[in-house]
Amino acid sequence: MHPRFLIRAAALLSCAAPVLPANAQEASSNEPDLSGSEQDEAQSPSSIGTGAVDDGTIVVTARRRQESSQDVPIAVSVVGGEHIDATGSFNVGRLQQLTPTLQFYSSNPRNTAVNIRGIGVPFGLTNDGIEQGVGIYVDDVYYSRVASATFDFLDVAQIEVLRGPQGTLYGKNTTAGAINITTRQPTFTPEGSVEMSLGNLDFRQVKAALSGPLSDTVAARLALSYTDRAGTLFNAATGEDINEQNNFGARGQLLWEPSDAFDVTLALDWSRQNPLCCGTVYVGTGATQRPLERQFAALAAVQGYAVPSADPFDRIADLDAPLSAVNELGGAALKVNWQLGPGTLTSITAWRFWDWLPANDRDFLGLPITTLSQNPSRQDQWTQEFRYSADLGQVDFVLGAFGYYQEIRTQGSQAQGPAASRWLINPANPLSGDPSLLNGLTATNDIRLDNVSAALFGQLSWRVTDRLTLQPGIRVNYDRKDGLYASVVTNGNGQPVTFASIDPRIVAQRAVLAPQSFETTFSDWNLSYDFTASYALAPDILAYATYAKSFKSGGINLNGVPSDAQGNPILAAANVAPESVDHFEAGIKAQFLDRRLTANLAAFRTEIEDYQALVTNGQLGVLRGYLANAEKVRSQGIELDLSWRPSARFNLYFNGAYTDAEYASFTDAPCPPELSGGASAQPGQTPSAPGAPGGISPANCDISGQRLPGISEWAFSYGAEYNHPAVIFGASGEVYLGYDGSYRSGFSSNPSPSIYTNVDGYSLSNFRLGFRSDSGFNLFAWARNAFDEEYFEQLQVPSGNTGLIVGNPGDPATYGVTAAYRF
Template sequence: MHPKNPGTALVLITLIAPVMPALAQEETITEPEQVEPAQAAPPSSVGTGQRDDGEITVTARRRQETSQDVPLAISVVGGEHIDNTGSFNVGRLQQLTPTLQFYSSNPRNTAVNIRGIGVPFGLTNDGIEQGVGIYVDDVYYSRVASATFDFLDVAQIEVLRGPQGTLYGKNTTAGAINITTRQPTFDFEGRAEVSAGNLGFKQAKASLSGPLSDQVAARLAFSVTNRRGTIDNVTTGTFINEQDNLGLRAQVLWEPSSKFDITLAGDFSRQNPECCGTVFVGTGATQRALSRQYAALAAAQNYQVVSTNPFERLTDIDASLNAGNELGGVALKANWDVGPGKLTSVTAWRYWDWLPENDRDFTGLPITTQSKNPSQQEQWTQELRYAGTVGRLDFVLGAFGYHQKVRTQGQQVQGPAASRWLLTGALANDPTVLDGLTANNDIRLDNTSAALFGQVSWRITDALTIQPGLRINYDSKDGLYDSVVTNGAGQAVTFASTDPRIVAQRGVLSPQRFEVAYEDWNLSYDLTASYELASDVLAYATYAKSFKSGGVNLNGVPNDAAGNPILAAGTVRPEAVDHFEAGIKAQAWGRRATINVAAFRTDISDYQALVTNGQLGVLRGYLANAEKVRTQGVEVDLSVRPSPRFNTYVNGAYTDGRYIRFVDAPCPPELSGGTTVGAGQSPSAPGTPGGLSPANCDISGQRLPGVSNWAFSFGAEANVPARLLGLDGQAYLGYDGSYRSNFSSNPTPSAYTWIDGYSLHNFRLGYRSDDGFGLFAWARNAFDTDYFEQLQVPSGNTGLIVGNPGDPRTYGLTLQAEF
């Protein structure tokens, strides 16, 4: 919904104010940390709370602490490092944090994973939660689309690794991204930044803060980004996958005393690019009849793709593209020092509007001429918590309440080329069978959640601390899925009809209507023990029992033989998580060197995934639960700053993420499309045209999608004293690089969708004065590496493979000023 009545929404939010704390406020740390605010430093080491001794201040446990004192794994990226490296959204941030993975074919089809888990590929379903929580100034953002927006006036970002269920909420089984913006100040200050580069890149950011009275301060900020698209669509004559982003934020702080303050914040972000299209990558043999595979189907319609080289960045997709996206809201945060601690209330209302159009056939043929699923979401959250210290006990107690309403109106329309592409026999030669076939979908979700939580840190001795945590959570979800299908003649497509044309039509777009409800209670708990082995050396070990809430299927479910929806597939069980982690955080050489090491293992039972058959005896894939997955590995973060003139960092991770047991998985394309095996038959070899295909595939032991075994980020910056335009300062040269090994880009690993490993290299050369002026040139992907962010397998088993190429080399100039 649009912010048509923010005043009413704020009143409603305030009325719920006594019910909600834990989703958004804990920060955790395990990473390096050194460099003055204007300098580039390791992502795990730059923060607004940095002190002269190089330490980073965080609030992972609802109180200010240095990062090295918190027994948790976290990457901390300061606002200056974000600006200097061009990491203006989560997609760019992943180049600085090796265990963060970001995949997005459009804002709604976005996945953010940490350590290989969070959400599986291909699960765009409003009834299912993400496993990585995103929080901005203590407010939970339930839509992962928010990860595609520009960061706005950000002071610090913390990427918390591992389950954070006790303080951050139920759906943080993989971790959390905690974003803190710059707050209003009683000293007048401002900052501005403008950038220009190739591909028509233009970006401007500015903020202004200062007092309105002795007790009131305000802050205003905006950001705007524009860039030409990176793919040339020869059909429309436009460059697609462009950037067109606008962000605004306003905050007012009232501080009547040193013990009490209230901040009212409002924000609005908009994206309106022509996006999001793919390029042709290649084909791979499936088990469909050879005449029904891509090459034969394309030849039958005299179709030839515009380019077989994906890195020519040419496409000919012919359906309308749009990724219109609005997100905004208001929040009221109050802090009151009372008794031995601080009482905090965070009340928020947010909305998200999504206006997409896609080309679902991924070709220049009019097979699917319209595919759009506009969606409107509102959410209300209320968090109330009390954090303090009594003797040797630090504690946090709280409550959290959440309500979400989602309304989606989907439409898919088939075109005149659909019959030849999708049907067989005589009907395939009649374009009118599928031309104009239309599905109109009404999808609704009402989602309510409430929780009580607490965490205690007991300093048994000066060296030994025990930290238990507990969360009790209630979830209720009510969903509706209603798909009405009509053909080009205006007839209703139903399961009652025996007309061969309608039978063929409902095989392409199937009508269905069902309502579904889910309700459950869950308990999360964790226990962390930490011990100071020596000065500046902390060892810790954690066990966490967490969960990701169950859900409802809102993308349709299988039908029985009579065409009735199988309601047993309407709900999905919660994921159950067992997590073990141990680590050491150490500083040496007068705190000029920091090394943090963490080893982890996470087992997830009832992993939410797309399955085939399961207990239902049907061939159609649907969202359900795989038996078990596991991710385990080791992370190392190292930063060294021998002098104020030089700093360097290396962060690395080895991650082994696998399906431990998954026997009902959809098969990869090379084993799909043929006649399903019967009793006594064996599947044909992979890629056998006209062969026999298994009903489903056992992929136990295979790698999870999107997981690189090895990932690294690394960089350095050196500076020398310099004088420019009469200003004293430093000239500097900075470098940031990243590497990741190969990974699967399909939920079931396929020989056709492995993405080769790649490395990216970014440079900056510039000058910054001692009083806030800066100018630097930058190059990102400086060596113009060709790489894919994602490969996709369109439905239909034709063997077509399409992809999303990563950005080519970009370069430009940035001017900064602070006052």
Template sequence: MHSKMIAPLLAAASLLAFTPGTAVAQAQPQSPAQAGDPGWESGEAPPSVGTGARDAEQPAIFVTARRRQETAQQVPLAISVVDADKIDNTGAFNVGRLQQLVPSLTFYSSNPRNSAVNIRGIGVPFGLTNDGFDQGVGIYVDDVYYNRVASATFDFLDVAQIEVLRGPQGTLYGKNTTAGAVNITTRQPTFDFEARAEASVGNYGFAQGKTSISGPITDTIAARVAFSGTGRRGTIRNVATNEWINEQDNFGIRGQILWEPADSVDVTLTADYSTQDPACCGTVFVRTGATQRALNRQYAALAAAQNYQVPDTDAFARRTDIDANLNAGNTIAGASARVRWDTGWGELTSITAWRYWDWLPENDRDFTGLPITSISQNPSQQNQWTQEFRFNHDGDRVDFLVGAFGFYQEVRTQGLQAQGRAASAWLLAPTSALSRDPSVLDGLTARNDIRLDNLSLALFGQLSFDITDSLSIQPGVRLNYDRKDGLYNSVVTNGTGQLVTFASTDPRIVAQRGVLAPQFFEPQFDDWNVSYDVTLAYEITPDINSYATYARTFKPGGINLNGVPNDAAGNPVLEVGTVDPERVSHYEVGLKSQFLDGSATVNLAAFRTDIRDYQAQVVNGQTGVLRGYLANAEAVRTQGIELDASLRPSARFNTYVSGAFTDATYRSFADAPCPPELSGGTTVGAGQTASPAGTPGGLSPANCDISGQRLPGVSRWAVSFGAEGNVPVTLAGRDGQLYLGYDGSYRSRFSSNPTPSAYTWIDEFQLHNLRAGFRTDAGINAFLWVRNLADEDYFEQLQVPSGNTGLIVGNPGDPRTWGFTVQSQF
């Protein structure tokens, strides 16, 4: 763990945060470029997007969603903007917390590698660990594309603003963003000295420190360095190891150098390093449900046969007995160079970047205290290189952007899975004598070599033409080439070191390969595609803007790198080694308005996205053989309505509400995997009828038609809301404000399984957060906070372990937490 790093960082942040106010009073006003957005031009007023009600009118929010600076109200797309103040005040220090502020955004993670960031219900197949597919939501930090969703589990580091762009963005962003993009802007180096600090402590041993320092080195060179560290005790007690698990343990550092050799040229060099080393990620027992397995092969009978009982059947007692090692070691790092040249006719930008990801996990894959799977590890290393060129021209009536993007990625994974002494009794049929011999499966080991080489190239562009002073048209196009080359090689040996093969007829070998099967195949995919979109924007009045968008885009095809089914002879079924591209048609209309002299904002968007050949997860029902693989569902549709509204009637009060209704369903998926209650029995034959759900020893359909059912992980209703009020006071000779703030969120129930199951619906829940504090006009802010005030019991995710025994495990959300934060800047 990195607690030794976090402690001095917290001390340094505390020291800076409590710096006397005289130093704060000497702070220099920020130039627009210093405020965090590299696109702000000299001479323009810097945006004010803090949550504190310090101004009587609604501040303008500037964004770079279209790769140029403009206000959020001018951009003809659905966009949510979260500023640094709101991130700090609400504790939204990573993407997982950000979803409480942005209803259309969802984030699910059973561990950093198995994480999903979705917008409007689409983006990543829910719950699937597979390196061979692309994300539908692009994550960008200072123009650099982050391919690994694992980056979403790290702390935001010196962030100025986050823009969540909803809907396809591929004609402005070189990598595919069929569902949307998360555009993160960090604070930039400044030529005036600046320092910021934040220190927080709370229950569960929570400690967080953030510091950043920026200033000039020479007349043409400025530098900035930022540190962040978070530590917190876990919230689940593992009685098997007598330790708390699922802790937080993050440390990050970012350094930037800005060189301005001429008025028209600037170069920014950036390097960052972030690491996690928590005891993570474990689950708790939630329930069992009847399946169509034989009764003696369902969870209750299997557990009773080994005299096993879970430590607690109440999930929110937060007790587990996982006996295998747990680790979620996770490191991301990288370096980039951004060069911008104002040619006088437009701005030419080059972004060159290298990123590295190192994943060192250990899991308990059987989710119990029994030594069924004693080792489960898939350490992985990724290197990615990106190069982007853009030219942006702003004219009187015509603006355009053209660009080229190149991406290359290498992923190397070394998988290891070993079965333990309880595996025979748990995984083999109790009627077989082999199930009573622990040595049959004890020591059975699969060593997996998994490789991916991924190339993506794109040419893209977008034009904006003002037809009249009120009406404009914005067409865009992107030409894309993708190639993926993979390798999957699983070598299986038993406890005596003997190779497990499909050639052997030895009953012990036959039983062993039914649990861990050897396999070798080399999938490959390559394809060209063209995406395009067109947007009409109409200014009804200076304060009311409308837009309508149609987009036709693609999500590249993928390859399966977790193994595929074998045929009767033991050969991999190669036709499912690849999956087809998703073909996306997107329709959207929106209205953006401000009124009451700019103190009120109301934005509405209605959308529909139709996807053909949707990349979905298919789960194999056998224990241990496969975790899951990609397949194409015939058609998916997501549609809905979104609202973003805020009101600031005076400098003393502000309030906001954001809501989303999302109807995301499989329109056609006739051969989907069945839910656990319809799985595990004998497959129906010709002329037979499947048994009712949950019939022990019944007849199970080979597949299920789930057309019309809901996509996993999507709540129909999601709402975020809050308010803050303040009164001016003078405390200890400092002028400032006492304030009270509230933030809440609500999500209706959602399915936590790729195929909806009666056992995996997560009930609706709502979270309430409070903060109260004092901030000075000179830049000091100290406040108490409580999150999940009502101590709501809720699940972030439920999981169905392989084997279809009826066991359901889950990841409980955080209980009530509280603490104290102090911030300062000078």
């Protein structure tokens, strides 16, 4: 029986397990003690960013031990579980509205980027052969697939967004930061919750959790989540609404605590997405350097094609190819904590899987140009982490070892349709008028990756005085990646398309889909280290400074590489060098007015050499883009997290980030569309002006000094909540009114900045009005994007230099009601 079936069955069956009464017992002392803050949620919700509350201390595990968020010399944003529920921030995409240093972009689950301070993964480029720079951890388990960021959070107690390199304490090395998600743990005191939401666009969401003892030493926790919403775009080609939401998740946890010194937690989870997704809308066109007869207007006219709407906010798509975004993940984790000598030994053993069953319309139009585009993928990963942490008075430390193995297998295909010949072949070629030339042309892909990583790491905190603490850390890492890429191309007659053939039809066909096959291996050792000094300027004011030398593992090209004139892959382009990171940061964490005012300020500068990006390198004698290394990028800025709680009746927060991120040196970047599509410039030739039809295009572009994509120079989140005592239907509690807003300035939506893909800045406003009783009942109405702001999450320029621009509109105004009960 397949292990995936067993994990799904176990996760679902666990949700039907009985909860039997037993003697109350405290939860494991080795887990974050969030129970107090959870019990106070009704009267004292936390502030977003700082995590401040009226009473008690927000506990974080950013440094793999429990401590106050204000004592951690790291820039960290804290979002409590109650704010996730109240603001509808049920996945990472929505979380970015609360944490301005976080950037999230997704055209579908696989094509997803999660960045912090503008760095993490190459924007707009999906390649299994490289790793993400932002680590996602759920209860200490590393999630290697960024697709997990598109799922609903499930029974979450708290989320910490850590900024800056995190390698000397975390299992997998991450250069930009980490998202540390802590779920609610099994308890020996019975508790539970249920939440139901209804809204426009047929929005339905149900969440439920139940926890309690099975015996004096065993406790269990079960959680379910279901979200469903109609699509936000209408596909005129099929008559269906697309870009839906459809998520189901289940998690079961079993805690065995035979003594105060030993506990074991087994966790099983399974989640599945099955929306009709994912599509874009027509935004417009922009002139390229292609001849006019090969730009969008002329190509569309030849085939009698017109877009269904020129206004993208009519939300009408026109996609005739199949769409699918079935996304399934899950796994099992076994965590052991053992009080051994002066410290705690922790072991975390985990297996995770990810299945991706996509289908896309890669021509973005209602024409049968590309009739099939799908690359189903499956992944298994195994991780083992050991950590020993101890507090020896003036000194505490963490020592750890981490092992990781990932296996990815992708078998996909792309097929061209009857409209492809006129669209893709130069009209000067008589073959362009033959629909059968490209109709049925198919590339069948086999892509494989075996990824091994192992590390030893440690961090020491030495309290030199009552005020001064020095904290060095080190990590030694080994990585090896073995990859295979094979693409076999056949035409509509079943003939193989090869480079050996000189048949004019085969030559024209391989110019559209070219066969290629190669294997490659990357391996390397790396050393990371960091040093932090923190000083208590006053009892509630902590200053800190950090330097970190880090890296992101090298990789391999698994989307194909350039070929020489004979069609042989240029293996010099198969490997990608590691990124080398120098990170500097200084900050102050302070509380004033009897800790009712919290202000955290951080300034940073991150420099990355050999930044992994898409390049076009004329030294290879070809113009095909491929994954390689830009010389250097730099991100620097200032961040402020502020919360003010003048009374238990009112709280206010403001989080802001100024980020200046640019390509410090990138001399062989792909050119933007306005400088592409013309004849390649020969030595001594001057490229034509941007957008000059039939012009001369540079072989590559120097974009040094230009902004990195996806980063707003200014980003803010802000909000407030007021409550007033009330009695409704005999239930005592409080009426409350809340507001959460966000703003981000404009940003580039193309890896090489283009005048056609600059997204304008926008602001979003969310409101909630409700009543929460002292007995745990909460009923509220909500409105998100209340003023129906029209904005784009991203713009895209499809390949081919036709000038077509498509986009992903953000959600329109949504509204609804939520009822929740916690006991």
